Amino acid sequence: MDSDIERVPAEVGRYLSELVQRARTIYRDRLVSVGAVGSLALGDYRHGRSDIDITVVVDPAPTRLAHELADALAHPGLRCPAAGLELVVYDAGFAASGAPGAGYLLNMNTGPVLPAVVDFESVGAPGFWYVIDRAIGHQSGWTLSGHPIREALGPPARKDLLAAVSASVREHASGAGHLADNRILNGCRSVYYCRTGAWVSKRAAGRSVAAAEKRFRPLIGAAIRSFERPRESARELSAGEVDEFMAWARRTVDRISGSPVS
Known part of the structure; x- marks a missing residue:
């Protein structure tokens, strides 16, 4: 399908193209969708202030692939041009279900300003952040690769x-x-x-x-x-x-x- 990546501000476009390519290399045919949510999707990304919020949806995959993705995207190895990257990986079944809770396979914060976070265990994580981000993605997400992100993310109740x-x-x-x-x-x-x-x-x-x-x-x-x-x-x-x-x-x-x- 057509990608929305051309809608992304120029200062982050090359970065997101490389992020998508690395995700494809790691997950291959298990990669369902990569989408921009947050301020990018809502049309109010502000360079120097906003984070880059990315949701990745994958078919069932070995746990090691989430670890490989975290290593591949860590700043400054892949230099983030924004205040930070907030990236979450979900299993496709959970993402489509609209279920509440955190439910992630990987929650990652990285970049020049954000404190680094790499977490592979969603049990006990405060779910509200993720429910809201998935709802924004379902309503307004921009598809950067694969299946339309608005369809990959089911609407929470x-x-x-x-x-x-x-x-x-x-x-x-x-x-x-x-x-x-x-x-x-x-x-x-x-x-x-x-x-x-x-x-x-x-x-x-x-x-x-x-x-x-x-x-x-x-x-x-x-x-x-x-x-x-x-x-x-x-x-x-x-x-x-x-x-x-x-x-x-x-x-x-x-x-x-x-x-x-x-």
Whole structure:
């Protein structure tokens, strides 16, 4: 089938072409699909700020192949041009099922900014990250190789997505390890999804929530302007205002999702 790789920004196109080639070399006819999800799929990749989010779907394969792929893609052996690569490999049956949970064969973070992670065991991993990424991939994913990624990823049930979004907001409300602007805009995207059932980029969600929620408009505007800068140049936002917004986002998401409000 035709690949969406020509839609990828030029600064990451050559990198993704090489990533796909290495995945093909390792998995051969077991490679079902390689797709871009996250900010690339949602049309809001920002060089110097965004990660490259990639989902790989494979037919049943020896465990050693996931290890080989992790070795083949590790930065700086394959130099990542973005803040980092977040790559997840799924078995085709699990990917198509729409089941909740992490369910990966490989979860890998690598790159110049991201702390390195290579994990082959999904048991015990917080599943909400992966449920949301698969939902975005099913709705908007770009196919880089093989079967259409939107078909390879089955849609999670609405109740599972609402639970994942609620867990995501709680994670970002804690503040641990997250830039303030990303916390705000993740909260906006979570509220937007709960209200509309659609996934949009964080900045688009921020603009929508700011238009509807006048009291948070200055804070969201500041978060969007900060998010447009490289990570190392992110602006400080008022901790009290960020906490107030995240508490509101959590209450809003929990009310819509039916999660216990606390």
